Amino acid sequence: MDEFYCSNCENQVKEDDQRCAFCGANLEETIKDVDEQTLVAIKNYINYVDAEIEQQFLLQCGIESFISKDDAGGMYPHHFGGINNYRLLVLESNLDEALKVLHASESNENSLESENEAE
Secondary structure: OOOEEOOOOOOEEOOOOOEOOOOOOEHHHHHHHHHHOOEEEEEEEOOHHHHHHHHHHHHHOOOOEEEEEOOHHHOOOOOOOOOOOEEEEEEHHHHHHHHHHHHHHHHHHHHHHHHHHHO
16 A cells, blocks of 8 residues: 655645645645656765755755655665665756755855864
């Protein structure tokens, strides 16, 4: 049996729900957006936490994203080897904006690290 989750709050919803019972997001619009556009991988991660942090950052900037997990449906939670275990995906129409946001975030982190090393 397939499980469905709200792309806004990630709570489980029913397949035929039009609105999320938890956050009120319009599930029908999200499904149409994904069906009509192509998802593009913008970054790969070794662990889920790093992917989720950047996914939440994109969401705060108004960019919806998805995480694709290569863990054999949970059978291999630590997936031995490889660097493409988790991929951050965005709609193709949001690709340029998402890359700008992530690049700005990485630049900011690097400048903070440089300041800390100088002290």
